[in-house]
Amino acid sequence: MSKKKHPPRIKHYSDLKQRAKALCTNLMYAIYKDQIKECFSDEEAHKRVAEVLTNRSxxxxxxxxxxxxxxxxxxxxxxxQRDNVPANLNKMEAIYQKANATLKALEANIFDLQHMQDDLQKLSDYYGSKQWRKDFEADEQGLYPExxxxxxxxxxxxxxxxEHNKEIMDVLKPYLTEDETDNESGDK
Known part of the structure; x- marks a missing residue:
């Protein structure tokens, strides 16, 4: 299967103008960095900007x-300031942000899981009931929509x-308070 090729993008005057502005800004930024490093005046910076722009036509x-x-x-x-931030700081900040979001999501999910134990017990009771068997057989006979x-x-x-719920709750048990573990086992 061949990929659809797009026609070449037509360059407009506005594109050239945008590129020239970006180039000017980058050249000015280089002069600004020199100004900060060498501590020369704004007038000297203006002079250097004019020279560089003229030299670059x-x-x-x-x-x-x-x-x-x-x-x-x-x-x-x-x-x-952003350019002077060490790469490791940005990398560590990304790890921090991801870990923080993951832990908050995990905490919320644990909370949700704890509070659905009563519903899971109802599901367990239904699963072993005559009603479940009756519903299962009705489905086997095609009585429910596809x-x-x-x-x-x-x-x-x-x-x-x-079983998965039981395994996870066993892992979490040491971290749950007594009230929470009593609710899971049905001891109210």
């Missing part, structure tokens, strides 16, 4: 270049769910 009036440079200085300061979800009528599915 980027036509911008010196007044406009100076105005744009001054306008971008706050942005450059923030960008320089699009009906049948997880509860799956012998292995319900058994596996209840």
């Amino acid at each position: 980027l036509h911008l009036f010196p007044e406009e270049a100076a105005e744009r440079y001054d306008h971008k200085k706050n942005h450059f300061a923030k960008r320089l 699009d009906l979800k049948r997880g509860v009528l799956s012998e292995d599915g319900v058994y596996n769910l209840l």
